Amino acid sequence: xxxxxxxxxxxxxxxxxxxxxxxxxxxxxxxxxxxxxxxxxxxxxxxxxxxxxxxxxxxxxxxxxxxxxxxxxxxxxxxxxxxxxxxxxxxxxxxxxxxxxxxxxxxxxxxxxxxxxxxxxxxxxxxxxxxxxxxxxxxxxxxxxxxxxxxxxxxxxxxxxxxxxxxxxxxxxxxxxxxxxxxxxxxxxxxxxxxxxxxxxxxxxxxxxxxxxxxxxxxxxxxxxx
Amino acid sequence: xxxxxxxxxxxxxxxxxxxxxxxxxxxxxxxxxxxxxxxxxxxxxxxxxxxxxxxxxxxxxxxxxxxxxxxxxxxxxxxxxxxxxxxxxxxxxxxxxxxxxxxxxxxxxxxxxxxxxxxxxxxxxxxxxxxxxxxxxxxxxxxxxxxxxxxxxxxxxxxxxxxxxxxxxxxxxxxxxxxxxxxxxxxxxxxxxxxxxxxxxxxxxxxxxxxxxxxxxxxxxxxxxx
Amino acid sequence: xxxxxxxxxxxxxxxxxxxxxxxxxxxxxxxxxxxxxxxxxxxxxxxxxxxxxxxxxxxxxxxxxxxxxxxxxxxxxxxxxxxxxxxxxxxxxxxxxxxxxxxxxxxxxxxxxxxxxxxxxxxxxxxxxxxxxxxxxxxxxxxxxxxxxxxxxxxxxxxxxxxxxxxxxxxxxxxxxxxxxxxxxxxxxxxxxxxxxxxxxxxxxxxxxxxxxxxxxxxxxxxxxxxxxxxxxxxxxxx
Amino acid sequence: xxxxxxxxxxxxxxxxxxxxxxxxxxxxxxxxxxxxxxxxxxxxxxxxxxxxxxxxxxxxxxxxxxxxxxxxxxxxxxxxxxxxxxxxxxxxxxxxxxxxxxxxxxxxxxxxxxxxxxxxxxxxxxxxxxxxxxxxxxxxxxxxxxxxxxxxxxxxxxxxxxxxxxxxxxxxxxxxxxxxxxxxxxxxxxxxxxxxxxxxxxxxxxxxxxxxxxxxxxxxxxxxxxxxxxxxxxxxxxx
Numbered sequence: 050x051x052x053x054x055x056x057x058x059x060x061x062x063x064x065x066x067x068x069x070x071x072x073x074x075x076x077x078x079x080x081x082x083x084x085x086x087x088x089x090x091x092x093x094x095x096x097x098x099x100x101x102x103x104x105x106x107x108x109x110x111x112x113x114x115x116x117x118x119x120x121x122x123x124x125x126x127x128x129x130x131x132x133x134x135x136x137x138x139x140x141x142x143x144x145x146x147x148x149x150x151x152x153x154x155x156x157x158x159x160x161x162x163x164x165x166x167x168x169x170x171x172x173x174x175x176x177x178x179x180x181x182x183x184x185x186x187x188x189x190x191x192x193x194x195x196x197x198x199x200x201x202x203x204x205x206x207x208x209x210x211x212x213x214x215x216x217x218x219x220x221x222x223x224x225x226x227x228x229x230x231x232x233x234x235x236x237x238x239x240x241x242x243x244x245x246x247x248x249x250x251x252x253x254x255x256x257x258x259x260x261x262x263x264x265x266x267x268x269x270x271x272x273x274x275x
Numbered sequence: 276x277x278x279x280x281x282x283x284x285x286x287x288x289x290x291x292x293x294x295x296x297x298x299x300x301x302x303x304x305x306x307x308x309x310x311x312x313x314x315x316x317x318x319x320x321x322x323x324x325x326x327x328x329x330x331x332x333x334x335x336x337x338x339x340x341x342x343x344x345x346x347x348x349x350x351x352x353x354x355x356x357x358x359x360x361x362x363x364x365x366x367x368x369x370x371x372x373x374x375x376x377x378x379x380x381x382x383x384x385x386x387x388x389x390x391x392x393x394x395x396x397x398x399x400x401x402x403x404x405x406x407x408x409x410x411x412x413x414x415x416x417x418x419x420x421x422x423x424x425x426x427x428x429x430x431x432x433x434x435x436x437x438x439x440x441x442x443x444x445x446x447x448x449x450x451x452x453x454x455x456x457x458x459x460x461x462x463x464x465x466x467x468x469x470x471x472x473x474x475x476x477x478x479x480x481x482x483x484x485x486x487x488x489x490x491x492x493x494x495x496x497x498x499x500x501x
Numbered sequence: 502x503x504x505x506x507x508x509x510x511x512x513x514x515x516x517x518x519x520x521x522x523x524x525x526x527x528x529x530x531x532x533x534x535x536x537x538x539x540x541x542x543x544x545x546x547x548x549x550x551x552x553x554x555x556x557x558x559x560x561x562x563x564x565x566x567x568x569x570x571x572x573x574x575x576x577x578x579x580x581x582x583x584x585x586x587x588x589x590x591x592x593x594x595x596x597x598x599x600x601x602x603x604x605x606x607x608x609x610x611x612x613x614x615x616x617x618x619x620x621x622x623x624x625x626x627x628x629x630x631x632x633x634x635x636x637x638x639x640x641x642x643x644x645x646x647x648x649x650x651x652x653x654x655x656x657x658x659x660x661x662x663x664x665x666x667x668x669x670x671x672x673x674x675x676x677x678x679x680x681x682x683x684x685x686x687x688x689x690x691x692x693x694x695x696x697x698x699x700x701x702x703x704x705x706x707x708x709x710x711x712x713x714x715x716x717x718x719x720x721x722x723x724x725x726x727x728x729x730x731x732x733x734x735x736x737x738x739x740x
Numbered sequence: 741x742x743x744x745x746x747x748x749x750x751x752x753x754x755x756x757x758x759x760x761x762x763x764x765x766x767x768x769x770x771x772x773x774x775x776x777x778x779x780x781x782x783x784x785x786x787x788x789x790x791x792x793x794x795x796x797x798x799x800x801x802x803x804x805x806x807x808x809x810x811x812x813x814x815x816x817x818x819x820x821x822x823x824x825x826x827x828x829x830x831x832x833x834x835x836x837x838x839x840x841x842x843x844x845x846x847x848x849x850x851x852x853x854x855x856x857x858x859x860x861x862x863x864x865x866x867x868x869x870x871x872x873x874x875x876x877x878x879x880x881x882x883x884x885x886x887x888x889x890x891x892x893x894x895x896x897x898x899x900x901x902x903x904x905x906x907x908x909x910x911x912x913x914x915x916x917x918x919x920x921x922x923x924x925x926x927x928x929x930x931x932x933x934x935x936x937x938x939x940x941x942x943x944x945x946x947x948x949x950x951x952x953x954x955x956x957x958x959x960x961x962x963x964x965x966x967x968x969x970x971x972x973x974x975x976x977x978x979x
Binding site for chain 2: 502616618619620621622668669670672688702703704706708709711714715716717
Binding site: 613617620621622623624625626627628642644645647649653674675676677680708709710712 | 852856859860861862863864865866867881883884886888892913914915916919947948949951
């Protein structure tokens with residue numbers, strides 16, 4: 050790994066993928082989180098769930114091979130792995146709310162130190178759309194977030210309290226950012242890993258809430274990815 | 276039809292069967308009500324539902340031909356008609372509570388003039404068992420009862436208020452008895468048909484609540500049945 | 502009990518002004534495009550049915566299906582979870598102009614409210630939306646140390662759904678992920694109208710493989726080679 | 741993610757004293773007889789698991805299955821809708837002697853409470869039992885002019901279920917009316933153990949024909965020629 054200023058989205062997704070456990074059932078949110086599946090480590094058997102009623106889907110089909118009745122929640126064409134199943138929307142969200150998923154990974158506009166998540170709208174303008182996000186933050190055994198550490202104009206996305214409309218209350222347990230891996234424990238941000246190239250003070254300056262340390266802080270590493 | 280003192284159970288079932296409409300979905304309670312299917316009039320297309328997850332079952336199999344994985348709620352072996360389907364218990368009771376059945380016919384210990392039904396236990400002794408009765412009395416578009424008009428020791432089963440534990444409140448709309456056909460309208464027993472051999476006063480004396488007449492009272496007729 | 506109808510026009514003829522209409526599908530998969538277009542054609546010819554409330558996960562895409570209904574001006578309100586799509590201009594324009602109402606419902610809550618209506622369950626508690634703007638005004642309660650929001654059933658006058666194989670008594674199967682909301686909506690509407698790609702006789706669908714039992718379906722119309730909504734959108738088709 | 745286990749003994753080995761155990765089946769159809777008997781054998785050999793709460797529609801019949809569990813003295817409480825059968829002496833004797841507890845639940849409410857547990861719904865309203873002895877102490881409320889009773893979810897530590905075909909990742913189908921409570925219990929227990937009559941590879945069950953998706957199943961044991969409970973009862977078999 051070369052010295053970098055911050056991780057790319059692909060690198061954040063790669064890092065999140067390293068924590069997906071063998072044998073787990075996982076839902077990856079629409080957009081950025083979907084990228085995590087590409088980096089699933091070799092030898093791990095992971096079953097992916099999508100809200101629109103598919104369990105056990107695989108890679109995207111080759112261009113031209115799409116069957117548009119076979120899509121994921123992001124309306125992207127998918128393929129099936131052996132052992133896949135179809136079910137209706139109520140059964141699909143029974144899986145979500147009923148505690149049957151091991152992990153859900155979502156994107157974020159803001160994550161608060163108590164685990165509150167804001168990821169569905171940034172204000173009261175425009176057309177609101179929520180999809181399955183408010184369901185996914187409840188029920189999955191672990192809810193993680195992948196996000197840039199700051200907004201495009203440099204404002205912290207890890208905050209003391211969310212200012213954008215909430216998706217869920219005290220629901221996030223781990224955040225993978227472009228600079229760090231941070232757990233949420235007892236309503237505090239606990240730093241687990243950070244890029245070697247950034248100091249603790251620099252990181253905290255980019256975070257709108259105190260960072261705590263509990264044990265070792267490892268170097269956040271990810272391979273070069275195109 | 277010869278003059279008789281009272282209808283047999285088979286004749287009560289026959290009378291109830293005459294009112295089952297073409298194209299209807301029907302649940303017949305365990306025991307006596309199940310007999311109604313035998314008398315379904317020719318040319319009517321009726322689909323029978325049973326609580327344990329079968330729609331569209333037909334006659335009992337020949338003795339020796341039973342498959343004990345294919346039973347009705349009374350644990351009797353059944354066969355399937357073309358167009359039958361299987362589903363789990365929650366879907367089965369969705370059909371019941373959700374207003375999808377046109378008719379449910381149940382037995383009774385007592386029916387009150389306001390439509391209250393008591394049919395699951397006669398006191399607090401012994402082993403109680405409720406099954407699906409408390410669900411069936413809700414949701415079906417019409418709930419009817421088949422019953423002898425009086426108990427074995429001559430006490431009225433159509434009462435001003437039930438003394439046995441209730442199965443449901445104000446749920447019965449028609450009662451087929453061994454002596455009469457009685458509707459429940461605005462919390463009153465309204466006589467529709469009675470055996471020609473019994474007078475109105477005699478019938479009312481065997482009923483523990485006033486009988487009302489609203490329009491014609493027809494003769495209750497049923498063929499001789501063995 | 503033959504529930505087949507001879508034509509799409511026939512199937513949608515009784516839908517009234519002001520009706521609440523559930524429409525199956527998730528994005529383009531499982532969307533009953535032909536039933537929707539028959540409804541639009543009737544509206545264009547007669548002015549009815551107007552002022553509809555439409556329940557779907559989305560709010561239309563491109564120039565066909567629900568988007569075309571909205572563009573035609575026959576939709577007063579959408580109840581959905583995600584009124585955004587690749588080409589959601591039809592809804593966006595009406596919404597931003599204040600010409601269409603929106604009830605936004607989390608996707609799992611939308612599914613469960615529809616299922617509850619079909620199952621005779623008037624209300625239930627869900628953790629989804631607790632503490633958010635979408636729970637404002639709704640009762641909340643704690644169970645086993647966690648907070649939940651009470652939601653009500655969601656019924657409709659009519660459901661338009663798309664099955665793959667259907668028999669004449671209304672038993673249905675679905676194609677791939679085209680299942681989604683279709684079986685739930687079939688349970689929740691006073692009148693459920695299914696278009697099926699293949700019409701068969703009772704008994705031709707194995708009883709263990711029926712997904713929607715016929716009791717939930719009122720009318721079946723065969724549409725042998727149905728259009729796929731996503732394919733139409735990508736081709737830029739406008740109805 | 742191979743969920744198959746080599747033996748029935750192995751599958752039921754971790755069930756603890758005092759556990760709540762859901763057991764699939766309705767009467768004799770769909771009852772996982774071999775799993776139940778393996779559990780009884782373990783109890784006879786080791787004294788565990790004892791003091792179980794068992795959830796089933798019934799309370800055993802004859803001298804096998806749940807009736808044999810009760811007779812063996814390993815059941816402290818039954819939660820069921822209909823503890824009566826042709827030969828329900830095992831339960832009746834213990835109940836009338838005050839040696840076993842009974843929670844009687846209307847059949848549809850039992851099914852819905854189990855489904856609610858699997859679906860993350862802590863409470864819901866049903867019309868069933870309103871105004872009866874079985875609603876005493878439960879909150880009631882009016883919706884759209886009709887009265888309803890609030891019921892709570894019903895969870896379990898373990899579910900023992902019977903599938904027809906199962907693959908190694910836990911996808912299941914069921915035989916005829918043997919489906920009944922089995923798919924619901926699979927959703928509602930911390931650990932779901934399925935005996936299947938035919939074990940196949942992932943992909944051998946068509947994805948559209950899976951009834952219980954593997955996510956709900958933790959362990960699969962093949963029992964190639966399972967006994968049918970009703971047949972055993974009629975033959976007077978005693979375990």
